[in-house]
Amino acid sequence: MHSSTQENVVLVVEPISCLHDEPVTIRVSGLQPKKYITLMTTMKDIRGVHFMSYAHFIANDEGKVDVSRMESQGGHYKEHFPMGLIGGLKPAPSEFKYTRFFKRDVETPNEVKVSVHEGHLSEEDLCPPDPAPHLAWVTHLRHYMAPGVKRIPVRYGKVRGTLFLPQGPGPFPGVVDMFGTAGGLLEYRSAQLASRGFASLALAFFGYDDLPKSLEEFNITYFEEAVEFLLKHEKVLRYGVGVIGTSKGGDLALSMAAFISSVRACVAINGCSGPIGVPMRVRDKLYHNIPNWDASMIRLTDDGVVISQNTSIHPNSFKEMALPIEKSNAAYLFIASGNDQDMKSEMYAHDAYKRLSENYYTRHYEISSHPGAGHILEPPYSPHSWASFQHAQMLVMCWGGTCKYHTLGQQNAWVTTIQFLWHHLVKECDPDSQTEPVLPTYSNDKHLQSNL
Template sequence: MIQLTATPISALVDEPVHIQVTGLTPLQMVTLQASLEDEIGRLYYSRAYYRANEAGEVDLEHAASLGGDYTGVHPMGLFWSLKPEKLLSRLMKRDVTRPFQVQLKVYDLDSLLNNKAASAPKASLTLERWYVAPDVTRIQVREGRLRGALFLPPGEGRFPGVIDLFGGTGGLLEFRASLLASRGFISLALAYFHYDDLPSKLEETDLEYFEEAADFLLRHPKVLGPGVGVVSVCKGAEIGLSMAIHLKQVTATVLINGPNFILGVPHVYRGQIYQPMPHSIQLLSFTRLGLVEFGGIYEETRIVNNQYISPIEKAQGHFLFIVGEEDKNINSKVYAKEATEQLKRNGKNNWTVLSYPGAGHLIEPPYSPLCCASGTPGVCSAVHWGGEVIPHAAAQEHAWNEIQKFLRKHLIQDVTSQL
């Protein structure tokens, strides 16, 4: 009898799953298929072809996929190779209190390829993939101007505090903050436009709003202090950089594929206005499929307008730059290099750069599928984010561990070493 097992059957999304098929005939060819439906009914699916060993078993920790959506030994390949049935869709968890249900199925390869009516799965099961641990507390935040969601790990101890910022889509995205809380951080998923009663679009970036968020975290009795961390991507990383420069409360900043200057609208802090870098919309580029690439629109003006480069050397905290070298949206490899050279010229040694060949713009938690292109409401209907499936998956897994190590080092160890 053919059996499909996956261990654990229910787990956080950043945890690997051990998948095995037993009861096959020796050297039998099978197809393993994964699928899930997101909260708005969009389907994502993947498949890979495997040959059983002499014992009639396929163990994804050792067996190589011979074809399908990936080849080679990749125990979590069925997860990170999920692709949308509807083009330009991005898999995003909207309600972290409920898991994604991932369907795993085993098919006889011959009957599937021949489209036989009898090609029902030989075995199947459903996995739960959670973005929040069961003992993490979620609190809706509506305090003063602040809008967001606060996630508290269990236990009485004090925990490092982190502000989590996403980019130009706006709204409130909680999946990274909830996962960070599941790993021992008090995390504030912070909305800053296009959510609740916040402005529908940004006319300016008020850094005092983000300062209020840092103070809100530091007032919480469970937050370790004296500083907080920031985890940020894209437009959020632009803001994260300004926070690190201007706010003494910010002592550890993760910048995922961000610029070293201000994008689009001015930043305002305590009466001072900081202007965005001019850009040339004529330098917008398009792929053969009509996908928009924003990566080049600042290149001409940035070279002759270096007065717009953010004064990163004024920051007192530490930086972790995470770079996808195949990012088609922001030239983040160049910007991270410029930022670190600027720090070096000013006698600073407060940064780490992780640069990943083959990784695209949207570097997410481990085992998330690569989103190479998607629509961005209010910005563009088809943005090319870039990335290659296998190296992007490896980058996500490595970066997630490094983000946690960086935050613990500079929010816990640096504090305790000073006591």
């Protein structure tokens, strides 16, 4: 544990190094009773973009501050929010405020500098060119890969991606992991899934390597090849694979579950119940794309941020385009954010659930709703992005969510996802299996549950 101190002020972050989906406690001691202080976190991404968060606290009669127990009096948030200084990181004033934090190099941890300053300070007081001096500081490390996790670049036929394998001989439950229209290859969720016991393939589908540079017509054969790769791997259970996708990746996950019989578990996060924006070809049939917005229904904030939620097409308008999810072999988990400002994800989740019910679907299916969470629901504690520039549309898009409850949604959705995938890929395969996933513990945030 490292802490630089001044005037006997001691700042402690525990654990000082941990997996990215794990919470920490932040405590300060050695202060004068009732002293006003500001706690600040700073971090930069691989592009050099600086992110920061800060909060005001008042020391107790013993000259101590414990962020897990005390309310912030101001700053970026004003409430009891134990992980607010991590989950609430946002672009610094010197940066474009609608920059989304991206982690590309998952083999190196995020370095978060935590510092304590005298007084209740503003952003201007804390930032260059004349930042206020600190009383103490520590560097906290947040890892995406647990010790022993292997990262393996994949070029298998037309498939492009990265496979993450947990430590040990295996075999492990296999998962195909996809994101949305940001494109390229995002590996951070797969790295974290491997840290929790899954062999996870981060799958690119456009804007990466020799794949198409922009979103075009998809063909199910590409995704079949990805599943084939996983099931042929010596460290992957042969029973079947899981798929997980966010946004556009959500309807791709549903497509895989509908058309690939070896997909046994599907997690669709804030996706549509049909192929939105881009059509899907399944052998001799083309599932035409659902228009992803009605321009007349777009709303703009005063800053020109696009809110497209009300442009979502009602499922009754695209029944012929709906994916035949009721004909699959997969169990389904539909994760929906209650404050999704990009699309009506709860509507689509309930439509998919209704179709399964009306067709007397015999496999497991459920909806996991998260009030106050926004569209980009990632593993904990990814910095909450209320809005960001989206290259596919060349616009600043609003994703929604309030930081506190988006963070809670991250936590709950992550645990639910891990348990769901483990049950349907491991327990169904071997009911007598005594192995259990190693879950992160969120005990210091339980108070949030009762506030919803």
